[in-house]
Amino acid sequence: MKNNKKTSKDIDLDEDWEDFIKEEGLIDYNKIPVQKAEIKGWVQIAFWFLRIYILVMIIMVIIGFSRIH
Template identity: 55%
Template sequence: MEHRKIDYSFIKSKEDWDRFLKSEGLYDYEKIRVKRAKVKGWVRFAFWFLRAYVTLMVVIIALGFLHIL
């Protein structure tokens, strides 16, 4: 496919080009802000679960490594 001629006859004008860029999402996304998520409901619960899980695992594994060493 690399060497096949690109048929861009579908781009006839600046408007077509802009439409192509838009449909393909060819932007610098760093310039588009991502809104921070509102942590509420079950998401808040999931985060507390994750904190508890990570803390528990770190403690167990620290003890495990002390055991190995």
């Protein structure tokens, strides 16, 4: 970006088209880079909780559906 301190009000589109495009995030290069998260700490606990929750619910669903038929 030519001038990072510029606000949207200061931008003259005739001259700063690239700034407008970048500020608006219209082109991919302005996107926040996303990398795979490191699963540790409370996030790891949350994932284990999710696995157990899904397992328990699937067992309950199987029992529930088997009683319908």
